[in-house]
Amino acid sequence: MTQTSLRDCPAPAKLNLFLHVCGRRPDGYHLLQTVFQMVDHGDKLHFTLRSDGLVRRLTDVPGVPEHQDLIVRALHLLAAEFERRHGRAAPGIDVDIDKILPMGGGLGGGSSDAATALMAANHLWQAGLKRDELMALGLPLGADIPFFIFGQTAFAEGVGEALQAVDVPDCWYVVVEPGVSVPTAAIFSSEDLTRNTEPVTIADFSRCLVSQTNPGGFGKNDLQAVAARLFPPVAEAIEWLGQYGKARMTGSGACVFCAFSTESEADEVLSNVPAVRTAWKAKSLARHPLAEVLQVGGVID
Structure with a gap:
């Protein structure tokens, strides 16, 4: 049927x-x-x-x-x-x-x-x-x-x-929503955007993970400085979450995240979130949840 x-x-x-x-x-x-x-x-x-x-x-x-x-x-x-x-x-x-x-x-x-x-x-x-x-x-x-x-x-x-x-360690993330919508075009069109970062390899990233437990600790986000300057709530979220670890913006913004080894560590950070901020925790996923479900039609094969 x-x-x-x-x-x-x-x-x-x-x-x-x-x-x-x-x-x-x-x-x-x-x-x-x-x-x-x-x-x-x-x-x-x-x-x-x-x-x-x-x-x-x-x-x-x-x-x-x-x-x-x-x-x-x-x-x-x-x-x-x-x-x-x-x-x-x-x-x-x-x-x-x-x-x-x-x-x-x-x-x-x-x-x-x-x-x-x-x-x-x-x-x-x-x-x-x-x-x-x-x-x-x-x-x-x-x-x-x-x-x-x-x-x-x-x-x-x-x-x-x-x-x-690429394999990364399982971990928990705390994500802060700064409450602003960041238009991607505004970030990529900025004259202040760094556009000449030296290329890395997948091996560079993997070697870094061997020596640390924070999957968000490698490299940087080149878009972060521009977004933080144009949208102060992004900068404020980075500063607040940075008290607890390596806080970094995702994509072109606006959300900011920090990785933790255990759920209890993430819960501890969430317990300190001021009422004016929106934040949540999430576990890393190695595979899309639909990967094993939608086999018919060759979606994953």
């Missing part, structure tokens, strides 16, 4: 354990190096098949019209690929979202939602795309989408799409 719905599909947040800007291509895109790490905190999506070929987002997302949502745009791309491969229209799908990740937080929320939608619809529609094909489909919409479909902690290069799996 054909499955008609999927409920409680996780769309985990990601952290950039470091983020270096190593150059700029002639087309203006920046050349990056980073390690992406998923954590067990994020949005949840619910999917129900339709019979009329429509793709609908049933949940209102303030500031994001339905037609502009990465979820909807990604599903339209998958529907077009389905029709090309199978010679008939895709069945259509309804999407509900339990949205908790902040926009402009550097946690990859929109990209993670889109990746989960692609994996779920590929499964429900029996579209038959393999993992690398879904990654290629999502890349034009956002450089983070392929990572979530890749589904493992990854050393990333290029604009973020060239991925190699």
